[in-house]
Amino acid sequence: MMDVYQEAVNYLETEHVPVVVEAEADVLEEDVFQEEAVSCYLSPLHSESLDFPDTPTSCSPEEMLERRLVVLKGILESEEVYLRELEALLMPMKALRASAGTSQPVLSSCQVQTVFYQVPELRDLHQSFYSGLKARLSAQCQTESSTGGERETSHTGFELMVGDLFLKxxxxxxxxxxxxxxxxxAVEVVHKCTQSDPRFRTLAESMMSNNNGSDKTRTTYTFEALLYKPLDRVTKTTLVLRDVLKTTPVEHGDYSSLQEALRLSRSFLSGVNESSQSKREVTLSHGMRRQLMRDGFVVDASEGERSLRHLFLYTDLLLCTRFKHASRGKHDQYRFCWYLPLAGLKLRWVTEQERSDTQIRVHTMRAKMYFLRQQIQQHKAKGSKAMAALAARHRKKLEQMELMLMVHSPVYRLDLHSPSGKTHSFLLSSLYELEEWREAIHKLTTDNIETVPPDLLTLTCACGKLRMTQQPPLHSSNPVEDEESLCGTLTVAIHSACGLQQPACVYVCVEVDGNAFYEKQTQTRSSVHSLNPHWDQELSLQVDGAQNLRVLCVSQSDGQDDTVLGKASVTLDSKTLNKRWRRQTLHLGQVEVTLSLKYSHHPLDPPSSMAQQQQPVFCVPIGTAAQQEGVLVPHVVRCCVEEVERRGMNEVGIYRVSGTASDIGVLKTVFNSNLREAVTRLRSVEINAVSGVLKLYFRELPEPLIPTELFQSLARTLDIQDINARLVSMLSLLQSCPDPNRHTFLYILHHLQRVSEKQDINKMSLMNLATVFGPSLLRPPVVGLGHDGPTVDISQEVVVxxxxxxxxxxxxxxxxxxxxLQHATDAEDETTHM
Incomplete structure (x- = not known):
């Protein structure tokens, strides 16, 4: 199809309407910052600095890398000067802030905030960049001096990676x-205070900065001149990046990162220019103007097929576009897909069930991506120019596969329903990110802003300048490994939550970032309906390059949509995480979730090309089931007990009346394959089917809950006449049971005692409950299997x-x-406020 823009141009020409050609349109972008108050301080940014440069073909890669090194050293020197200027600007800030609290302040607290707004953050940003670049260049110089030969210049030049620093x-x-x-x-405050206060005038006209770091040589600036330095610096960013990219060979590992950094810089300056030209903005109701609030890449599922799209959330509408890369030197373009007004828009998110063939495809892609990355690391280790070029090609392929994974892996769907009857859906892999989108859209829809019909051509064309998210979030595009990221096994034990406004069935979802070779998300089972849910469930994730942990608390209601109650993001610090548990309390809005973390660093095995199936729990030794779940009481026992206590305590004949065999069989099958689905089904089946599943679990244990070798000893305790002595002996024998057996048995006993407390209603006394559970929990030794001691008459077995x-x-x-299991920690509980 013909490009939307070209269609419009052709139409206007046929109607004899003058059209501004591309060269004329570019003129509008030359002057950045159009307001009069700012334009007098800035020189125009010429369009040649905005176009992507063609890599010179007349220079060899070795000559280009030599020039690149000179450029980088020049940038380092320039950064050093800029940092000294920022330090000079910040020098009086502390004193001025202190005087603001006195009876005769030089500047008020508000004025201090205005004058130094964002300056400390800019200083920290450039200090980090300067330190990283200096370290890389120092290492490069040491490498060159150690090789001592001209022939190795290209080799070490290819090894010098700085693109990630510029991109960051x-x-x-x-x-x-x-x-x-x-x-x-800020300039207005400086002007006003310079004229009115001699103390400030003396300060503002004699700001000092060390030159070349020497106390002997100083440069004198005015306050206003130092305030101008960041403006001057930001307009030069694009030129600096252009010079670095121009001297970087296309096959260099830095090329794609520098290209993206140049695009980001250019887009930022264009965005500033765009926002300054108020005549292009659209006035909405309540006097508001249409602004871009959020954008990002999503998978559009509106037409039955999955397609990667760039979504733009404006003040009054949601715009879905298709990104079209332009050839070098041209402007990137967007093509319109669909838009929805926010007024009256209804939102609903659901979890889609993945088809088995899709799961297999996704896991196969992950395995291929893992081996591609292994090859890239091997090629980089060899260090030759040919290997570097091969690694660059593999990295390109890895990025393409990660894009495919982004399209096929999402399972969270956000449905958008417009009052006009239009419905669109988009998918995301991260529930955390989907909730951010939902919150942003919901906040704007509650403002009830009337939508002004948009000029779709103008709006779509403006996306290239306004976009904040430049590229899909591909972890594989970063060529430099971060030493602080995690690689190994991260285990999260979710303990409990509090702060719920009303009782609910709640589950906790845990997400990590990093390479997408392994599952990056897992979640607990749903809790029983409660104000203070407890899980004590361990979740294990294989992580590669993880730096952040995201936790969401989700309420699950029968027949209604799930609701995210709160969310938080935590930075994973490889220096503090280790094999010992670290306990934390996270504040997720009004909800607090208590969890423990531990981390084991180790090389990761290749991911399986097939989806990992949950291990069965029925007909499995209880110790095995508890170990694979990381608990002492298996989840099937706890889930059934919690459900009985939620709605079966007043049921007449609970545990004595049998449930429907088909329901029990279905629940058994689901518990063996999908714990969360099993918990969901528990809520909808007859309560006697739930109690039947619990009894079936104990009957089908390969070994009884109370080990067989204790049968004879327990039978002898019944002959002890003194009741207290009998109970002491029985409790002593119980201590010899393995931990999962003992704690599961105690868990059941406490539950049955609570059931008997309602015996006036449910008619289940302690004796009735013992009659039901006795044969399942305790079994006599089998004759001929090596058990010593006299056998018990079959008529007496049930009695015992x-x-x-x-x-x-x-x-x-x-x-x-x-x-x-106990999650012992080295220190006091740590509370993380989010």
């Missing part, structure tokens, strides 16, 4: 936006089984059951 700096260039927006006010469980239930001082 430019990704934070938005700090300059705040400074630019505040600049006019029932009596042993009955006397345990009669005990008033049963030890408390522990449901999960």
């Amino acid at each position: 700096m430019v990704n934070q260039i938005g700090l300059y936006g705040g400074f630019i927006g505040n600049y006019e006010k 089984q029932v009596q042993v469980v009955f006397w345990y239930l009669k005990c008033n001082n049963l030890p408390e059951a522990e449901t999960s």
Whole structure:
């Protein structure tokens, strides 16, 4: 199809309407910062500095790398001078802030805030960039001196990677936006106070900066001249990046990062220019103007097929576009897909069930990506020019595969329903990111802003200048490994939550970032309906390059949509995380979630090309089930007990009346394959089916819950006439059981005692409950399997089984059951406020 823009141009020409050609349109972008108060301080940024440069073909890669090194050293020197200027500007800030609290302030607290707005942040940004660049260049010089030969220049030049430093700096260039927006006010304060206060005038006219770091040589600036330095610096950023990219060979690992940094810088300056030209803005109701609030890459599923799209959220509408890369030297373009007014827009998010063939495809892609990355690292280790070029090609392929994974892996869908009947959907892999989108859209829809019909051609063309998110979030595009990121196994134990406004069934979702070779998300089972849910559930993730942990608390209601109650993001510090548990309390809005973290660093095995299936829990030794779940009481036991206590305590004949065999069979199958789905099904089936699943679990244990070798000893305790002595002996024997057996047995005993407290209603006394559970929890030794001691007559077996469980239930001082492993920590609980 013909490009939308070209269609419009052709139409206007046929109607004899003058059209501004591209060269004329570029003129509008030459002058950055159009307001009069700012334009007098800035020189125009010429269009030649905005176009992507063609890599010179007349120079060899070795000559280009030599020039590149000279350029980088010049940038380092320039950064050093700029940092000294920022330090000079910040020098009086502390004193001025201190005097603001006195009876005769030089500047008020508000004026100090205005004058130095964003300056400390800019200083920290450039200090980080300067330190990183200096370290890389120092290492490069040492490498060159150690090789001692001209022939190795290209080799070491290819090894010098700085693109990530420039990209990291430019990704934070938005700090300059705040400074630019505040600049006019800051200059106004300086002018006003210079005229009215002799103390400030003396300071403002004699700001000092060390030259070349020497106390002997100083440069004198005025306050206003130092305030201008950041403006001058930001307009030169594009020129600096252009020079670095121009001297970087295309096959160099830095090329794509520098290209992206140049695009970001250019887009930022164009965005500043765009925002300054108020005549292009659209006035909405309540006197507001249409502004871009958020943008990002999503998977559009509106037409039944998955397509990667760039989504733009404006003040009054949502615009979906298709990005079209332009040839070098041209402007990138967007093509219109669809838009929805925000007024009256209804939102609903759901989790889609992945098809088995899609799961296999996704896991196969992950395995291929893992091996591609292994090859890239091997090629880089060899260090030759040919290997560097091969690594660059593999990295390009890895990025393409990660883009494919972005399209096929999302399972969270946000449906958008317009009052006009239009419906669109988009997908994301991260529930955290989807909730950010939902919150941003919901906030704007509640403002009830009337939508002004947009000029779609103008709006779509403006996306190239206004966009904040330049590229899909590909982890593989970063060529430099971060030493602080995690690689190994991260285990998160979710303990409990508090702060719910009303009882709810709640689950916790955990996400990590990093390479997409492994699953980056997992979640707990749903809790019982409660104000203070408890899980004590361990979640394990294989992480590669992880730096952030995201935690969401989600309420799940029968027949209604899930609701995110709160979310938080935590930085993963490889220096503090280790194999010992570290306990934290996260504040997710009004909800607090208590969890523990531990981390084991180790090389990762290749990901499986097939989806990992949950291990079965039925007909498996209880110790095995508890170990694979990282608990002391298996989840199937806890889930069934919690559900019975939620809605079965008043059920007449609970545990005695059998449930429907088909329901019990379905629940058993689902518990063996998908814990979360099993918990969801528990809420909708008849309660006797739930109690039947619990009894079936204990009946099908390969070994009884109370080990067989204790049967004879427990039978003999029944002959002890003194009741207290009998109970002491029985509790002593219980201590010899393995931990999962003992704690599960205690957990069941406490539950059955609570059931019997309602025996006036449910008709289930301690003896009735012991009669039901005795044969399942305790079994006699099988003759001929090597068990010593006299056999028990079959008529007496049931009596022993029932009596042993009955006397345990009669005990008033049963030890408390522990449901999960102890998460011991080295220090006090740490509370993280988010």
